[in-house]
Amino acid sequence: MKTLHIEEAGLLTTVQDGGRYGYQDKGVPVSGAMDTAALKLGNALLGNPPDAAALEISMGGFRARFLAHASFAVTGFDPQAYLNDHPVPSWTAWAAEPGDVLELRAGSSGIWHYVCLAGGLDVPLVLGSRSTYLRGRFGGLDGRALRRGDVLATGSRQRVAPKRLPEALRPPYRDHPTIRVILGPQEDAFVPESIHAFLSAPYHVTPRSDRMGMMLDGPRLRHRRSADIISEGLAFGAIQVPGQGLPFVLLADRPTTGGYAKIATVFSLDLPLLVQTAPGRLVRFQSLSLLEARELYLKHLFAFRRFLERHERGGDAYS
Amino acid sequence: MSLFPRFRHCGETALSVELGEGIDMDVNRRVHALHGALKRRPLAGILSMNPTYRSLFIHYDPALCSFERLMLTVQELLEEGGDAGNDLASCVDIPVCYGGELGPDLPDVAAFHGLTEDEVVRRHTAATYHVYMIGFTPGFPYLGGLDGRIATPRKKTPRPKVPAGSVGIAEKQTGIYPIESPGGWQIIGRTPLKLFDVHRDPPFLVEAGMQVRFYAISREEYEDLAY
Numbered sequence: 138m139k140t141l142h143i144e145e146a147g148l149l150t151t152v153q154d155g156g157r158y159g160y161q162d163k164g165v166p167v168s169g170a171m172d173t174a175a176l177k178l179g180n181a182l183l184g185n186p187p188d189a190a191a192l193e194i195s196m197g198g199f200r201a202r203f204l205a206h207a208s209f210a211v212t213g214f215d216p217q218a219y220l221n222d223h224p225v226p227s228w229t230a231w232a233a234e235p236g237d238v239l240e241l242r243a244g245s246s247g248i249w250h251y252v253c254l255a256g257g258l259d260v261p262l263v264l265g266s267r268s269t270y271l272r273g274r275f276g277g278l279d280g281r282a283l284r285r286g287d288v289l290a291t292g293s294r295q296r297v298a299p300k301r302l303p304e305a306l307r308p309p310y311r312d313h314p315t316i317r318v319i320l321g322p323q324e325d326a327f328v329p330e331s332i333h334a335f336l337s338a339p340y341h342v343t344p345r346s347d348r349m350g351m352m353l354d355g356p357r358l359r360h361r362r363s364a365d366i367i368s369e370g371l372a373f374g375a376i377q378v379p380g381q382g383l384p385f386v387l388l389a390d391r392p393t394t395g396g397y398a399k400i401a402t403v404f405s406l407d408l409p410l411l412v413q414t415a416p417g418r419l420v421r422f423q424s425l426s427l428l429e430a431r432e433l434y435l436k437h438l439f440a441f442r443r444f445l446e447r448h449e450r451g452g453d454a455y456s
Numbered sequence: 457m458s459l460f461p462r463f464r465h466c467g468e469t470a471l472s473v474e475l476g477e478g479i480d481m482d483v484n485r486r487v488h489a490l491h492g493a494l495k496r497r498p499l500a501g502i503l504s505m506n507p508t509y510r511s512l513f514i515h516y517d518p519a520l521c522s523f524e525r526l527m528l529t530v531q532e533l534l535e536e537g538g539d540a541g542n543d544l545a546s547c548v549d550i551p552v553c554y555g556g557e558l559g560p561d562l563p564d565v566a567a568f569h570g571l572t573e574d575e576v577v578r579r580h581t582a583a584t585y586h587v588y589m590i591g592f593t594p595g596f597p598y599l600g601g602l603d604g605r606i607a608t609p610r611k612k613t614p615r616p617k618v619p620a621g622s623v624g625i626a627e628k629q630t631g632i633y634p635i636e637s638p639g640g641w642q643i644i645g646r647t648p649l650k651l652f653d654v655h656r657d658p659p660f661l662v663e664a665g666m667q668v669r670f671y672a673i674s675r676e677e678y679e680d681l682a683y
Contacts, residue, residue: 367511372470393592394591
């Protein structure tokens, strides 16, 4: 069903889902949404599977016209969303009529915003995912960013009743966040003073940041011997430190392998906060143990599941 | 007690299992054997695996699989042993048009070693290579077994665009660029074969653990095969 006609695509708008897992042994990057929480929660509001494909919009400047009745939700850090020039609340399932115009304007705090649609975006599955991998020119809509005139279809699905996501379930975005990390896998490659510096001084997010990774500027970290390791797999949020000593965080479009020592890995619940931090802003890192990380992750997951179950029973979504 | 396997946690969602210290054929075979064993006996919660030179990277969902469970399973599979890696040791022959505009760095590589271009090609095609791992871009094979007498350092300034199919040398490794990408390897030739084609089934020509051999073809043969 043709649902959305793109009138302005903005700086960078792509189709992304939960990521292309299972082909990393063949060198295929995972890709997927940068802010996976915003994607999953937006989908949950619409009754979609959590990893359904949505539009990922960078820095606003986006306008699209609905071609059919649809339910949608806009999520992310402070998206400036308007429906027919009226502000539309984010983190909320909302209804649109044919002819309605949805805009995401510039000026928000965050970087990545999501327009999730009931039924999910219907583009072909490529290696098990609908995510766009720009460098490989596949996935999403013909492997490219969206442009004016594109028409997107959604899977068939009934409209859903308006509902809002409780504040407690949204990521606690901040302009200058403190990001929890689990040290390793190669913290032993760094001198102790550098681990201390990494966990105490703030780092600037630099403009050299994109879907592949985020380059940070701050205290330079020193390796005991060498920055190089034998190339190995990379996690979403792995913090590599090349020879010049500045950390580089690997994000959605990261390569599958890398050969620099990694001082730490970002705790998955804090990844949305990190990716949404704009260039020029500060981040601080705080150490979290592996066991604490797992406990917090599981607690969050159970809260999310309780929310989903309440919906499936038709309970009060506003509580 | 052996140092290996050594488990390195990469946050709460990934585990790297190291089976040895350096770049070593036997260590790499054990990595692929472990990967194969885990594929044959899948554990719920494993999202993806990535075998590399000396480690298996396992991405998992902590809600479905604890890292304790994962580590125990890995230990068990390693103790059961077996060279399950052998079933992947098939050999792929790859045609390459060496030199000229398709292999712009062949003269430099030859000059670096004081060899003729033909001698570099002869040495590059004489070896059987082991695919240690696939990484960097979709389908990029890291091949070990290069004749040490043509091992050449990377270019000082990487090229912003290396065409798909380019065959390169970097130190003691050789490899093939499956898609156009930036790269600093010495490009000595190009294959008309597509190492990765997302519209083909299967999309990948070469897999980790396999053997690869190169043979030289003329520019005419290259053009014929390229379509």
